Amino acid sequence: MKRFLRAAVTAVGLTALATGALASDWTPPGPIKLMIAFKAGGGADTQARLIAEDLEAKLGWKFIPEQVTGKGGMNLAMAIKDQPNDGSVIGIVVTETLGYNMKVANAGVAPSDFTAITTTAGFQMGVVSLSSKGWATFDDMIAAAKAGSLRFGAMSPKLADLAYLLGKAQGVDFNIVNVKGGKGVMNGVNAGDLDLGFMAGIQGKGVAAGDLVNLASALSEPLKQTPDAPTFADLGVPFSADGYFLIIGPGGMPTEARDALAAAVGEVVSTEGTKSNGMISKAFGGAAVIAGDDAQALVQSDFEAAGALLQAASE
Amino acid sequence: MGWFDYVWMGILAVFQGPEMFSILGLAIPVTIVMILMGFLMGVAVGATPGLAGPMAMAVALPILISIFGFTPDALLPVMGFLLGIMKGATIGGAVPAILFNTPGTPDAFMTTLDGYPMTKAGQARKALRVAHFSSASGDTFSDIVLIFCAPFLAVVVERYLDLPEKTALLILSLAFIAAVIGGSVGKGLISLGLGLLAAYVGTGEDFYPRLSMGSQTLAQGFPIAAVVLGVLILGEVFKSIEELWQENRKSGALAVVEQSGDQRLHWADIKRLLPYISRSAVIGTAIGALPGIGSTLAATLGYTTGRAAHARKGRSPAFGQGAPEGIAATEAANSSVSGANLIPVLSLGIPGNAAAVFLILAADSIGGFNPGPSVFRFTGDQVNPEMVIAFGLFTCMMIANLLNWTIGGAFMRSMGFMSRIPKHILLPVVLLLTLTSIYVQETRMVAIWFTIGFGVLGYLMRRLGISPLPFVIAYILGGKLEESARQAFAATGGDAWFLFSSSVSIAFMALTVLVVTLSLRKPKEART
Numbered sequence: 001m002k003r004f005l006r007a008a009v010t011a012v013g014l015t016a017l018a019t020g021a022l023a024s025d026w027t028p029p030g031p032i033k034l035m036i037a038f039k040a041g042g043g044a045d046t047q048a049r050l051i052a053e054d055l056e057a058k059l060g061w062k063f064i065p066e067q068v069t070g071k072g073g074m075n076l077a078m079a080i081k082d083q084p085n086d087g088s089v090i091g092i093v094v095t096e097t098l099g100y101n102m103k104v105a106n107a108g109v110a111p112s113d114f115t116a117i118t119t120t121a122g123f124q125m126g127v128v129s130l131s132s133k134g135w136a137t138f139d140d141m142i143a144a145a146k147a148g149s150l151r152f153g154a155m156s157p158k159l160a161d162l163a164y165l166l167g168k169a170q171g172v173d174f175n176i177v178n179v180k181g182g183k184g185v186m187n188g189v190n191a192g193d194l195d196l197g198f199m200a201g202i203q204g205k206g207v208a209a210g211d212l213v214n215l216a217s218a219l220s221e222p223l224k225q226t227p228d229a230p231t232f233a234d235l236g237v238p239f240s241a242d243g244y245f246l247i248i249g250p251g252g253m254p255t256e257a258r259d260a261l262a263a264a265v266g267e268v269v270s271t272e273g274t275k276s277n278g279m280i281s282k283a284f285g286g287a288a289v290i291a292g293d294d295a296q297a298l299v300q301s302d303f304e305a306a307g308a309l310l311q312a313a314s315e
Numbered sequence: 316m317g318w319f320d321y322v323w324m325g326i327l328a329v330f331q332g333p334e335m336f337s338i339l340g341l342a343i344p345v346t347i348v349m350i351l352m353g354f355l356m357g358v359a360v361g362a363t364p365g366l367a368g369p370m371a372m373a374v375a376l377p378i379l380i381s382i383f384g385f386t387p388d389a390l391l392p393v394m395g396f397l398l399g400i401m402k403g404a405t406i407g408g409a410v411p412a413i414l415f416n417t418p419g420t421p422d423a424f425m426t427t428l429d430g431y432p433m434t435k436a437g438q439a440r441k442a443l444r445v446a447h448f449s450s451a452s453g454d455t456f457s458d459i460v461l462i463f464c465a466p467f468l469a470v471v472v473e474r475y476l477d478l479p480e481k482t483a484l485l486i487l488s489l490a491f492i493a494a495v496i497g498g499s500v501g502k503g504l505i506s507l508g509l510g511l512l513a514a515y516v517g518t519g520e521d522f523y524p525r526l527s528m529g530s531q532t533l534a535q536g537f538p539i540a541a542v543v544l545g546v547l548i549l550g551e552v553f554k555s556i557e558e559l560w561q562e563n564r565k566s567g568a569l570a571v572v573e574q575s576g577d578q579r580l581h582w583a584d585i586k587r588l589l590p591y592i593s594r595s596a597v598i599g600t601a602i603g604a605l606p607g608i609g610s611t612l613a614a615t616l617g618y619t620t621g622r623a624a625h626a627r628k629g630r631s632p633a634f635g636q637g638a639p640e641g642i643a644a645t646e647a648a649n650s651s652v653s654g655a656n657l658i659p660v661l662s663l664g665i666p667g668n669a670a671a672v673f674l675i676l677a678a679d680s681i682g683g684f685n686p687g688p689s690v691f692r693f694t695g696d697q698v699n700p701e702m703v704i705a706f707g708l709f710t711c712m713m714i715a716n717l718l719n720w721t722i723g724g725a726f727m728r729s730m731g732f733m734s735r736i737p738k739h740i741l742l743p744v745v746l747l748l749t750l751t752s753i754y755v756q757e758t759r760m761v762a763i764w765f766t767i768g769f770g771v772l773g774y775l776m777r778r779l780g781i782s783p784l785p786f787v788i789a790y791i792l793g794g795k796l797e798e799s800a801r802q803a804f805a806a807t808g809g810d811a812w813f814l815f816s817s818s819v820s821i822a823f824m825a826l827t828v829l830v831v832t833l834s835l836r837k838p839k840e841a842r843t
Contacts, residue, residue, distance in 0.1 A: 033758075040682025049386065049682075064758070065385045067682065068535065071522050075535055078524075082531075105522030151806045157522075177478075177805040178520055180798065187689045193478050193806065211695045 026260035028087050031062040035080055035091035037073040042183035043202040043283050044245060048092045050276040051120065054268040061264075069180075072156050073097030074105045077248070081113055085250040087257035090117065095243045099302025100158040100309065111303050115253035116295035118262035119244035120269045120276075121201075121284035125159075126214035126223050127166075128203045129196035130189055138215045138230055141196060145172040152176050153185035153197025158306075161313035162218060162232070162241055163198070169236030198241065201283040224285040239309050243302075244288055246295065262291035316693060318466070324698070325706020329714070332391055346391045349379075350711055353396035354718050355726060357403020361410070362730035364417045365555060365738050366745070368404030369669035372397050373548045374748045376677055377540065377756035387683035390704050394677050395711040401670045402454060402715045405610075405650045406727050409446035411734035413642070414439060419734065422610035422649040425618040429634060429641030436637050440578035440728065445588065445639045446646045447724040448580060453596040453647035455716045457654030460600050461661075462709045469662035469691040478803035479813040483823035485796045486814075488665045490827040492607035493785045494834035502781040504831075509772075510786035513537060514793025520801065538757050541765040542790050543676055544749055546783045547669055549766060550773015552746050557774075559738050588643040591621045595648035602648075603655030606667030607788065610652040617648025654712065660686050661705055665792065672787055680756065 034052050038044035045067075052063035068076040073093035083089035098111040127138070135141040144150065145167075152167075152174035154160040160176050167174040177194060179185050182202040188194035189212070198218060206212035207225055214226035218241040223229055232240050247265055249258065268274045269287040280287050290298060334342040353375075360371040379396055383389035408420030413430030426446060433442035476484065493503035516526045517536030524534030595617035602613040621644025622634040634641040657674070659665040664687030666672045678684045683700070690701045753766045773783045807813040815821050 040679070040685070045682065053386070065682075070518060070536075071520075071524075074522055075517075078531060079535055101522060107522070149808055157520075173808075175806050175808045177802045179802065187692075188802075190692060190694075191473050191689070193802070205697055206695070209695050209697065 026087070026256045027059075028061050030088055031064050032087065033083075033089045034063045034065045035068045035076050035089070036065055037069060037076040037091065037093045037097065038067075039069055039181040039183065040067055042181040043200070043279075044092070044094075044181070047120065047245065047276060047279055047283070050274075050279050051092075051265060051268060054274045054276045055264055058268060058274075059264060071105065072101035072158075074101050074107065077102065077109065077114065078107065080248065080250055081109065083250050085115065085253040085257075087249065087253060087261055090247055090249045090261065092120075092245060092247050094123075094156075095119070095246050095299055095302055096156060096158055098246070098248070098299035099243075100306040101156070103303055103306035104157060104310065111296070111299040113251045114299075115249040115251055115258055116292075116299050117247040117249055117253075117258055118265050118291035119246050119288055119295055119298075120265060121280045121286070122244050122288040123200040123219070123241060124204070124223055124225065124283075124285045125198055125200045125218040125241040125243070126203055126207075126226065126229065127196060127216040127218060128185075128189065128199045128207070128212050128214055131210055131213045133195065135213065135215060138235065141215050142170050142172060144195075145170075145174065149173050149175050150195040151188075151193070153179045153188050153194040155179055155181050155185055155198060155200075158309065159198045159218075159241060161309055162237065162239060164313055165237045165239065166216075166232065166235060200241075201285070204283050239312065244290065244298075245284075246299065259292060262295075265289075266291055316696065316698065321699075321702045322706050322709075324703045325708075326710045328703050328707040329391060329395075329710045333388060346395045346707075346711065347714060349392040349396040350399045350714050351718060353399020354403040354715055354723070355399075357400035357405075358407040358410075358723065358727050358730055359403075359733055360400065361404035361407020362419050362727070362733040363407075363736055363741070364411050364419050364734050365741055367408075367420050368401050369673060370548055370551070370745060371400050371404070372670060372673040373544050374745070374752050375400065376673060376680070377752035380677075380680055381755050383681075385681055387681070387700065387704070389681050390678065390684050391707045391711065393681060394674060394708055395714075397670075397674055397677055398708070398711050399715050399718075401653055401674075402712075402719060403723075405454065405653055406447055406450040406646075406719065406723055407730060407733075408649075409450065409642070409646055410443065410727055410730050413442045413446060414731050415734050417734060422614045422652075423645075424611070425614045425645040425649075426642055428618070428645075429636070429638050432632075432635070432637030433639070433642070435572055437572055437575040438578065438637070439572075439574055441576075441580065442639065442642055443728050444578070444580040444724065445584070445642045447727055448585065449588065449592045449595075449643040449646040450650040451716065451719045451723060452592050453599055453649075453651035454653060454719065456593075456596040457600045457603060457651035458709075458712045458716060459654075460604075461654040461657050461712075464604070465658045465661040466691045466705075468658060469688040472662060473688040473692065476819065477817070478799060478806050479816050480820045480823065482796070482799045482803045483814050483820040483827075484663070485665070485792060485799060487823045487827045487830070488606050488659070488663070489785075489789060489792060489796070491605070491830050492667075492788050494830045495605075495612075496607050496609070496782045496784050500831055500834045502779075503785050506776065506781050506783065506785035507789045510789025511793045511796075513542060513769075513786075514790045515797070518794055519797070532761055537765055537769075538762050539676060539679065539791070540753055540756050541762045542769050543672060543787055544753055545766040545769025546773035546776070546787055547672070548749050549746065549770025550777055550783055552742050552749070553770055553774035554777045555738065556742050559742070584639065588640060590624070591640045591644045592647040594620060594624070595644045595646075596651040599648040599651030600655040603652035603667070604658045606656075606659045606665050607784070609668050609784075610649040613652045614645045614649040618645045620644070661690060661708075662688060664688075664795065666788055669784060669787070672791060675791060 036048045076091045080091045152163045163176045182199045185197035214229045217223040217231045220240040266289040329346045332344045335345040335348045360366045379393045408423035409426045411417045411419040412423040412426040416431040418424045430442045493507040519525045527533035599613040632638045656667045660671045684704045803813045
């Protein structure tokens with residue numbers, strides 16, 4: 001009898017283990033290390049931390065956020081590459097990291113060395129200045145730039161290339177200043193160190209309050225907040241800063257872990273009332289979830305397309 | 316949103332923050348509990364020769380972060396605890412100085428000169444009361460100066476300094492720190508250069524990892540906690556262990572002196588001490604506001620100025636023979652450094668001493684608060700959360716002062732036994748705690764190896780008489796220096812002479828050269 005009981009208990013235990021491995025029931029093997037490629041305190045960093053908070057509250061998963069900043073997310077990519085791929089280590093970057101930046105870095109890695117889990121939100125990338133500068137439209141700013149060169153803040157090399165091409169298309173020379181993060185651009189613009197710069201959504205509150213103005217959309221489509229601002233295509237630049245915040249993991253992550261993570265993140269960022277959804281709606285015009293294989297395909301095509309922009313900017 | 320709104324929000328952030336527990340329905344905010352615990356720990360640590368405030372801050376920080384997490388809610392409790400340690404250690408250092416002729420912290424050395432003679436004359440408790448009163452006065456004065464100066468200095472810097480000037484200001488601060496800390500400018504510059512070198516490993520804007528020699532471990536740069544704790548704490552521990560080994564401890568038992576007479580501090584005493592306290596508080600605050608000089612020089616200056624005034628009046632006992640004025644002059648000076656030291660931290664992001672380094676480290680690790688001029692920026696109708704935190708910190712400091720005035724004295728007087736803790740037990744404990752706390756924060760073994768490596772570097776620097784503080788400060792400012800220099804270069808349209816593009820930046824650069832050459836000219840006594 002005793003032996004039978006023991007066998008029964010073992011069998012039940014095994015069944016429980018087996019069920020635990022099913023996709024729908026996937027739980028992280030322990031606390032999840034969340035690497036963040038953005039400077040602490042900025043919009044992107046806040047977004048990442050709020051997603052972690054929401055998941056902790058909803059699913060009881062524990063997150064350990066860690067800043068791994070620098071080199072346009074490449075530091076994070078290189079750091080996460082060899083971490084365990086069981087879902088216990090994930091990182092948040094931008095699609096640009098696995099696209100343009102990975103191409104330029106030429107560090108011997110490709111998007112296929114990583115698992116794209118899901119995007120969370122798209123950029124609302126605008127060319128922004130203080131409204132106290134007195135520029136109501138993009139053309140006012142260009143007129144000012146013709147009178148004396150302006151300082152243009154960019155938070156990544158790709159954006160610096162775009163700023164250069166914008167100046168070239170408009171016949172002006174910008175002094176392009178590389179700044180850490182959209183918050184850095186905003187601080188610089190507010191302090192008067194920069195005349196204008198790229199902001200990927202952090203400008204939302206300031207534009208609404210009338211302190212800042214979206215002069216142009218650096219996207220292939222108009223900005224949600226300022227639909228009248230011209231897009232880069234309107235301004236003669238055949239490239240755009242279209243991109244997303246992207247959660248990645250080390251390459252070869254098991255599909256059930258990837259999909260469970262993607263589903264969990266996708267749900268909290270899209271559910272009205274969560275902290276991350278509130279923040280993303282305000283700053284980035286709402287959640288934009290592209291998960292799994294679609295996300296992988298997206299970064300792969302960005303990676304392959306990076307050459308054209310590089311070519312144009314080096315001419 | 317005006318200044319007063321932010322002051323009020325800062326106070327509320329402390330008092331209405333997350334609650335720890337409630338007594339009789341009265342919620343006790345966690346920040347206040349943390350300030351109290353930090354303060355008590357600081358006094359105990361300060362009263363222990365061989366331990367100092369920065370050590371306790373270093374060990375406590377990673378543990379606190381693992382408790383409170385990385386949300387902005389953690390900033391005030393964690394930094395409140397650290398501020399508590401900082402303030403507690405300042406008064407604690409006087410205890411063994413007075414009772415056992417052994418300074419608990421380096422800046423309490425001058426306190427032994429009059430404190431111990433008073434103990435021998437049977438006036439120990441009175442000496443401790445004098446030390447506490449002067450220390451608390453100096454500290455409070457310094458904090459008030461900080462609260463009024465830092466925001467305005469930050470606003471001025473932000474409004475009038477452009478990128479080239481900000482770069483020049485950083486260069487000036489680094490040169491100043493290298494020149495005034497440590498025995499010689501040359502050694503200061505070596506320390507500074509090594510710090511910058513360490514800061515530039517693996518960082519930078521290019522996609523390829525700089526100075527990493529092909530190693531992926533180095534490509535991420537050194538973890539900031541490993542560098543700071545290694546050089547500052549492990550280096551000190553290694554050196555103390557070596558000293559312990561060599562000296563075999565002169566174990567002359569101290570004679571216990573019968574304590575007699577009136578031990579209380581009377582209004583007449585206070586009136587007599589006040590000129591010394593106020594003079595020293597001004598000296599300490601002025602010195603504290605300059606990055607890098609530190610409390611030991613403040614104590615020395617406060618003491619010598621006090622001694623000159625005392626000699627002019629011809630009062631007895633003279634300084635050095637048990638004059639309460641001597642204790643007052645020293646303690647007011649070294650305590651008033653701590654508040655003023657945060658002026659460059661909060662308004663410029665430039666740390667001036669080890670305690671400030673750990674506060675910056677805390678802000679940096681937790682996130683959501685980047686000390687520097689942007690903290691005090693008005694953002695239209697929206698709340699600037701960093702400014703709320705800044706005023707929350709000021710509130711924490713005032714609470715710590717209140718604790719200091721109310722329970723600090725009694726607690727301090729009960730801490731005499733701490734100096735009997737043997738160093739051969741203390742040092743290994745500190746070593747293990749430091750390594751553990753590094754692992755808690757970094758959760759990878761390589762961080763431990765880095766810490767030990769930097770510990771050896773810190774030890775070697777101390778052996779060669781090179782102060783490790785310029786190293787650490789340069790390490791912290793290195794990234795900022797590079798960033799602002801690159802930005803200034805780009806913003807001026809690629810002008811290689813951007814540092815000399817305006818009169819303000821030229822003035823800063825001229826001062827830089829002046830500071831270094833002036834310090835080269837006259838050899839100085841060793842300072843820390």
